[in-house]
Amino acid sequence: MLFAGILLQLFPTNSEIITMATISDDIFDVCIVGAGIAGSTCAFYLAKKGIRTLVLEKKKFPRDKICGDAITERAQIHLNRMGVLQEILAEKKGNWAALGGLVSPSGIEYYGDSAKELDQHLVIAVKRKILDEKLIRAAVNQGAKLVENYSVTDTILLKEKGIWTIKSDKSKKEFKAKILIVADGAASHLGRKLGLVDGPPQATCSRAYIESGSHQFPYDGVCYYPPNLVPGYCALFKEADGDVVYCCYIIPGGECDTSHLLELHHKFIKEDPFMSKAIGPNPKLEKMKAATIRFGGISKSYGDHLLILGDAAGQIDPVTGEGIQYAMDASEIAASTIQEGLKRNNLGERFLKRYHRRWMKSFGRDFKWSQRMVKVCVKYPIFLDAFASVSKRKGDKFMTEWGKIMTGSKTKINFFLPKLAFPLAFETLRLRRKRKKLAKKDK
Numbered sequence: 426m427l428f429a430g431i432l433l434q435l436f437p438t439n440s441e442i443i444t445m446a447t448i449s450d451d452i453f454d455v456c457i458v459g460a461g462i463a464g465s466t467c468a469f470y471l472a473k474k475g476i477r478t479l480v481l482e483k484k485k486f487p488r489d490k491i492c493g494d495a496i497t498e499r500a501q502i503h504l505n506r507m508g509v510l511q512e513i514l515a516e517k518k519g520n521w522a523a524l525g526g527l528v529s530p531s532g533i534e535y536y537g538d539s540a541k542e543l544d545q546h547l548v549i550a551v552k553r554k555i556l557d558e559k560l561i562r563a564a565v566n567q568g569a570k571l572v573e574n575y576s577v578t579d580t581i582l583l584k585e586k587g588i589w590t591i592k593s594d595k596s597k598k599e600f601k602a603k604i605l606i607v608a609d610g611a612a613s614h615l616g617r618k619l620g621l622v623d624g625p626p627q628a629t630c631s632r633a634y635i636e637s638g639s640h641q642f643p644y645d646g647v648c649y650y651p652p653n654l655v656p657g658y659c660a661l662f663k664e665a666d667g668d669v670v671y672c673c674y675i676i677p678g679g680e681c682d683t684s685h686l687l688e689l690h691h692k693f694i695k696e697d698p699f700m701s702k703a704i705g706p707n708p709k710l711e712k713m714k715a716a717t718i719r720f721g722g723i724s725k726s727y728g729d730h731l732l733i734l735g736d737a738a739g740q741i742d743p744v745t746g747e748g749i750q751y752a753m754d755a756s757e758i759a760a761s762t763i764q765e766g767l768k769r770n771n772l773g774e775r776f777l778k779r780y781h782r783r784w785m786k787s788f789g790r791d792f793k794w795s796q797r798m799v800k801v802c803v804k805y806p807i808f809l810d811a812f813a814s815v816s817k818r819k820g821d822k823f824m825t826e827w828g829k830i831m832t833g834s835k836t837k838i839n840f841f842l843p844k845l846a847f848p849l850a851f852e853t854l855r856l857r858r859k860r861k862k863l864a865k866k867d868k
C-alpha cells in the first residue's frame with residue numbers, strides 16, 4: 426500500500442489514482458454515489474459537520490448535465506451557504522431572471538419585470554457544467570473526498586458489521602462506508618437494484634442551447650404553454666454568456682407522451698408563433714439532448730444504513746419538472762439525520778425513516794397539490810389563459826405571486842387559497858362566457 430502510494434507520487438499520471446490509492450482502505454462514515462446537485466450538496470453539509478464523506482462519480486468534472494439551468498430562490502440559499510453563489514456572481518456566470526412571463530395555451534401573453542416586486546430574484550440561470558463543478562469543489566474544500574471516473578455497479582451491506590462495500594465492475598478498487606447515499610439521478614440504476622426506486626421515470630425533457638448572437642430573445646425567461654403540450658411546457662432562459670437555453674418538458678396526463686419529444690422539440694421552436702418571434706429567424710441550435718424526470722417522490726427513500734436522495738428519490742415538482750432546490754433541501758435534511766444517527770450509533774432503517782418524514786414534511790407533501798394542479802390544467806387549460814389574463818390586468822405583483830408558487834418559494838396549496846383561486850376562477854368564467862358568445866356569433 427505504502428509502496429503503491431510512493432509510486433503514484435513519483436509518477437503522477439492521474440490525480441484520481443493517487444486519491445483512490447490513499448483512501449480505498451478507509452472506512453468512511455458516508456459514501457455518496459453521484460456528484461450531481463444532491464450528492465455534492467449533501468457531501469458539503471456532511472463534511473461541514475466533520476463527518477467522513479466519500480463521493481463516487483462516474484464522470485469527470487467539468488461535465489455537462491441536461492437541465493433548464495433555472496436555479497430558484499430556495500436553491501440560492503444553499504448556494505450562498507456553500508459560497509458558490511458568491512463565486513458565480515463574481516465571475517459573472519449567472520443571469521438573474523427579471524424580465525419575462527408566460528404565453529398561455531390560447532396565446533394570451535404576459536411579460537413583466539419581477540425585479541420591481543422583489544428584493545431577491547426568484548431565478549438565476551447558471552449552466553450546469555459550471556454549477557456542478559463549483560458544488561463538488563465546495564464539498565471537497567469542506568473535506569469530502571471525491572473519486573471521479575468511478576461508476577458504481579454493486580453495493581453489499583454486511584449486516585452484522587453495518588458496513589457497505591461499494592464496487593465497480595470497471596475497477597479493482599472497492600470502498601467501505603457505514604452509510605450509503607444513492608444520489609445517482611433520475612434513472613437511478615442503483616436505487617432500482619436496491620429495490621427502493623420503482624420503475625422508470627415518468628417524464629422527459631429536451632434541452633438545446635441557442636447560440637449567443639444568433640437569436641434576438643429580449644427576455645430573461647419565458648414559459649410557453651402550447652395547447653397540445655399542457656400540462657407540459659416549453660421554456661426559454663437567457664444565460665450569462667448570451668446563449669438561451671431551450672427546454673421542452675413532457676409531463677404525463679395530457680395529449681403528449683414521452684415518445685413525442687423529438688418531434689415536438691423541433692416543431693415548437695420552429696413553428697410556435699410566440700417562440701419563433703421571440704428568438705428570431707436564424708437561431709443556431711445545439712443538437713437536441715434529452716433526459717428523464719422522476720417526480721412526485723418515491724414512497725420509501727430509506728433503508729438499513731441507506732438513504733436515497735435527489736432525482737433518484739423523485740424529489741422533483743410534478744408541475745414544473747424542477748428539482749434542484751428539493752435535492753438541496755433534502756441533502757441538508759439527510760446530513761442532519763445522519764449526524765444524529767452517528768451520534769446515537771443507530772443507522773437502522775427505523776431510525777433513518779425520519780429522513781423520509783422530514784423531507785415529506787418540508788416539501789414532499791406539496792407535490793400532491795402540484796399533481797392536483799396538473800389535473801386542473803389538463804382538464805381546464807383555460808385556467809392558464811385566465812392566469813395570463815389576470816396578470817395583464819393586475820400586473821407584476823400578481824405575476825410575481827404566481828412565480829413564487831411555481832418556483833417553490835411558496836407552497837402549491839396557495840393556488841387553491843382565495844387570494845389566487847378567486848380571481849382565477851372569476852377570470853376563467855369570464856373567458857368561458859366570452860368564448861361562448863364568440864362561438865355563437867360565428868355560427
Ligand SMILES: Cc1cc2nc3c(=O)[nH]c(=O)nc-3n(C[C@H](O)[C@H](O)[C@H](O)COP(=O)(O)OP(=O)(O)OC[C@H]3O[C@@H](n4cnc5c(N)ncnc54)[C@H](O)[C@@H]3O)c2cc1C
Nearest residue numbers: 459461462463483492493495577610630735736747748749
Ligand atoms: C431537461 C431537464 C431540464 C431541467 N430543468 C430544471 C430547471 O431548470 N431547474 C431545476 O431546478 N431542475 C431542473 N431539472 C431537474 C434537475 O436537473 C434535477 O432535479 C437535478 O439535476 C437533480 O440532481 P441529482 O443530483 O439528484 O441528479 P443528477 O444531477 O442527475 O446527478 C446524478 C449524478 O450521479 C452520477 N451517477 C449516476 N450513476 C452513477 C453511478 N452508478 N456511479 C457513480 N456516479 C453515478 C451522474 O454522473 C451524475 O453526476 C431538469 C431536468 C431535466 C432532465
